[in-house]
Amino acid sequence: MTQQKWEPKIVAFVCNWCTYAGADLAGTSRLKYPANTKIIRVMCSGGIDPVFILKAFERGADGVLVSGCHPNDCHYNAGNFHARRRWDLFHKLLDFVGIEKDRLQFSWISASEGKKFADVITKVTKDIMALGPFKAYQNMNSEFTIEFPELEAVALKEMLHEEEVSDGRA
Amino acid sequence: MEEKIITKEDLLKLCDDIIAKGHTLLAPGIAEYVPVTNASQIQLDSSALPTKASYKSYVFPKAEPILYYKRSKNDVQLIDADVDGKKIIVLGAKPCDTNSINIMRHLFNWDYEDKFFDLRQKHFIIIGLMCNSFDDYCFCTSVGSSPVSEEGSDLFLIPLDEETFALRIVTEKGDEFIQQYSGFLKEGDETRSFAVIEKVKHPEKAFDSKQVHEWLGNNFESPKWDGIGNVCLSCAQCAFVCPVCHCFDIVDEDYSYSEGRRMKNWDGCQFGHFTLHASGHNPRDIQSKRYRQRVNHKFRYYVDKFGQILCTGCGRCSRGCPVSIDIKEIVANCKD
Amino acid sequence: MEELRKYAKELLEKGEVAAVIGYQQVNERRTKPIIVTDPADATKLVFNEYCLNNLSVYFTRARIRSLMRTKDKPTKLAITAKPCDVHSIIALIQENQIQRNDVHIISFYCHGVVRDFGCEFSGDYLASKCITCETHKPLYYDKIFGEDKVTPQASDKSLAKIKELEKMSSKERFDYFKSEFDKCIKCYACRAVCPLCYCQRCITDKTIPRWIESSSHGRGNFAWNIVRAFHLSGRCTGCGECDRACPMDIPLSLINRRMAMEVKDLFSFVSGRSLETPTLVGSFDKKDNDEIFM
Numbered sequence: 023m024t025q026q027k028w029e030p031k032i033v034a035f036v037c038n039w040c041t042y043a044g045a046d047l048a049g050t051s052r053l054k055y056p057a058n059t060k061i062i063r064v065m066c067s068g069g070i071d072p073v074f075i076l077k078a079f080e081r082g083a084d085g086v087l088v089s090g091c092h093p094n095d096c097h098y099n100a101g102n103f104h105a106r107r108r109w110d111l112f113h114k115l116l117d118f119v120g121i122e123k124d125r126l127q128f129s130w131i132s133a134s135e136g137k138k139f140a141d142v143i144t145k146v147t148k149d150i151m152a153l154g155p156f157k158a159y160q161n162m163n164s165e166f167t168i169e170f171p172e173l174e175a176v177a178l179k180e181m182l183h184e185e186e187v188s189d190g191r192a
Numbered sequence: 193m194e195e196k197i198i199t200k201e202d203l204l205k206l207c208d209d210i211i212a213k214g215h216t217l218l219a220p221g222i223a224e225y226v227p228v229t230n231a232s233q234i235q236l237d238s239s240a241l242p243t244k245a246s247y248k249s250y251v252f253p254k255a256e257p258i259l260y261y262k263r264s265k266n267d268v269q270l271i272d273a274d275v276d277g278k279k280i281i282v283l284g285a286k287p288c289d290t291n292s293i294n295i296m297r298h299l300f301n302w303d304y305e306d307k308f309f310d311l312r313q314k315h316f317i318i319i320g321l322m323c324n325s326f327d328d329y330c331f332c333t334s335v336g337s338s339p340v341s342e343e344g345s346d347l348f349l350i351p352l353d354e355e356t357f358a359l360r361i362v363t364e365k366g367d368e369f370i371q372q373y374s375g376f377l378k379e380g381d382e383t384r385s386f387a388v389i390e391k392v393k394h395p396e397k398a399f400d401s402k403q404v405h406e407w408l409g410n411n412f413e414s415p416k417w418d419g420i421g422n423v424c425l426s427c428a429q430c431a432f433v434c435p436v437c438h439c440f441d442i443v444d445e446d447y448s449y450s451e452g453r454r455m456k457n458w459d460g461c462q463f464g465h466f467t468l469h470a471s472g473h474n475p476r477d478i479q480s481k482r483y484r485q486r487v488n489h490k491f492r493y494y495v496d497k498f499g500q501i502l503c504t505g506c507g508r509c510s511r512g513c514p515v516s517i518d519i520k521e522i523v524a525n526c527k528d
Numbered sequence: 529m530e531e532l533r534k535y536a537k538e539l540l541e542k543g544e545v546a547a548v549i550g551y552q553q554v555n556e557r558r559t560k561p562i563i564v565t566d567p568a569d570a571t572k573l574v575f576n577e578y579c580l581n582n583l584s585v586y587f588t589r590a591r592i593r594s595l596m597r598t599k600d601k602p603t604k605l606a607i608t609a610k611p612c613d614v615h616s617i618i619a620l621i622q623e624n625q626i627q628r629n630d631v632h633i634i635s636f637y638c639h640g641v642v643r644d645f646g647c648e649f650s651g652d653y654l655a656s657k658c659i660t661c662e663t664h665k666p667l668y669y670d671k672i673f674g675e676d677k678v679t680p681q682a683s684d685k686s687l688a689k690i691k692e693l694e695k696m697s698s699k700e701r702f703d704y705f706k707s708e709f710d711k712c713i714k715c716y717a718c719r720a721v722c723p724l725c726y727c728q729r730c731i732t733d734k735t736i737p738r739w740i741e742s743s744s745h746g747r748g749n750f751a752w753n754i755v756r757a758f759h760l761s762g763r764c765t766g767c768g769e770c771d772r773a774c775p776m777d778i779p780l781s782l783i784n785r786r787m788a789m790e791v792k793d794l795f796s797f798v799s800g801r802s803l804e805t806p807t808l809v810g811s812f813d814k815k816d817n818d819e820i821f822m
Contacts, residue, residue, distance in 0.1 A: 072758055073731065073739040076751050080741075081448075093814065103812035106821070107795070111761045111809075113820055114790045118693070118783065119754060120702025129822035142822055158702060162746030166255075166453060170262045170269060223777055244775055245713075254713050255743035328555055422563045422591060427720035429775050432713045443742055455743045460715065465733055478591060514721045514773035515581060516560030516645070 030084040030150040040091035047136030055140040056147040068101030085150035197380035207231035215279040239325040246435035288506035291344030292435035298498035320345030329507030358385035399524040421480025428460025430509035537570035545606040558645040584616040588726035606632040611666040615765035615800030616723040635666035639677040651680035711776040714744040718770035761787035762808035765800035
């Protein structure tokens, strides 16, 4: 088997009203950007709990992006203002305990900024590429993980098939 | 009981050999029993107070996997977790620590044999060290032990002077272990060590465990519990530093979409959610009930069930309590 | 001391307060909390350099608060508090955990306390929060005792450690905190003693979904300690109780202090100093720092 090139896994928590619509616009405008980012839509950037980010790192994310409406544009008036203070502190805290600053990034992207969305995703992906994989967190309790023996080929195929179907439905 | 003499120098050589063989050697450090990598780090000080934590976590770890699972379409694969049967030698264990494994063994082999505990304790060699000091929180004599108790030790050291120790062979396991080092040992006689033991000051007996047992049985609803419950803050520091507290919680942790492990973690009876039912009902809903449970479990239930007090009198829980609740004082107060 | 006892006794006898939360001597170098409801017990109250506990934590306990309603009319709770404990009370009032009118603050001029029970009171054994303390006289009180004395001089080791960590690379810092958090046994003593950890149900106890792994292995410990520190950033008043309570000696207040420094830099805010200003995370300013956002 040939050695596959490492691709970063990035999770983006985006707000429903601005950034997600911006991502939609990027798509309908057929803008090109790296496909490493998995988008999770939430109602407001103020509703993203910092444990979401920890959980993402714990499950093997190499980087996380949090994005919402521009200040003064929040659908709920003040969600992003509250979020801004919180994220500023959380970013500083993660930096202090030794998680590189660029692993967690933030942006304001409005519904009309499809281009900015593509640019931000490109930049974040580039930054994370430069930092390399983030395994330190995920592997912190690797002594408690084991390798399961390979399932029989048939069973494995069935399992994959099932996942495809369920993905399709979702 | 056989008694030998070993010099401190030889004892440290023996330790170096244990380490060289790849066994784990635990010795009291600043805060807890720590694995020693070089015999020169060892301080055999019989006048040191108990460490902040006991060596309980080496026989009953704070978190350990018991099985792994992987889901697939039609079934679940299960793999039992392995226990590493690494030999662990504890050197200089306090007499209030040595008996802890014996006390916990009752519980772990009562209705179900806990293979994790059993395998680990089988590989334990405990070399106890006579204790020559106590503070306000020590009460080993009140729970039937003493600063010179050999109970639970496989080998027991008594410092004769600065450079020599009397080494008593207490169990067969200890005998078997020390045979390979017989070159270090000289014949000893008991007169010298008895003279040392006689001089050891014992902490004053604070309570009579039989009376406490009886009082607890009759005073489940005593108003005395309320006062304690008001001050206690419901952390589990006392349970986690206790050499014999053994409650645990079983949780499943998934580490990917289809894989995970079942963990056995320490739990403490002072937590509010310790007895919280799925229905929302909590039989021990207030702190006074929880503290009552702690005292009753240690001095009554365990005695009824296994004939053994669930306490070694080390006083760790009281020494470290953030609000300075002294279990000795509370138990001593368990009388009319 | 006699004045304090007399005052407390009067308060209880007049029925002005339902209880006095105070300190009681255990031995020469140790005190413990006592909840005095009987005026006769007021003679047990003490205040000295060994009064380490931050008693405001008892305001967060339902069973203590319920004492206010044991008499016919609602009464107050009196507390003996060091000036730094008053900061915690202010934070609790700001966060609506207790009303100012429900608290009767008996405070003292304070010149520092020891680091831990059993230590001699001197610069070497001074609690680290006392080294940089600026409030020797409480900011709010209903009654004050004692006289202003000079705090012994000591070097600020915790600040030196923070500076040392700041100079390290991310990886070195990560390894340092990993090894420190690895010691955690999840006894949650840090949570229990913290006056500002008053959630009815802590996020770490939530199981559906389980956000923080309850096992005390590397990952579970790391997540718990980060979340604890984060939930206290901008709120922690720096009483240092978590440090003192930790049986495994994890430098918890190091992170708290570093976050307080950040908060001061970013928002010129110090928690628990004024009843007039809103809390940091409960409010916002349209002109807040926008640097980190692209």
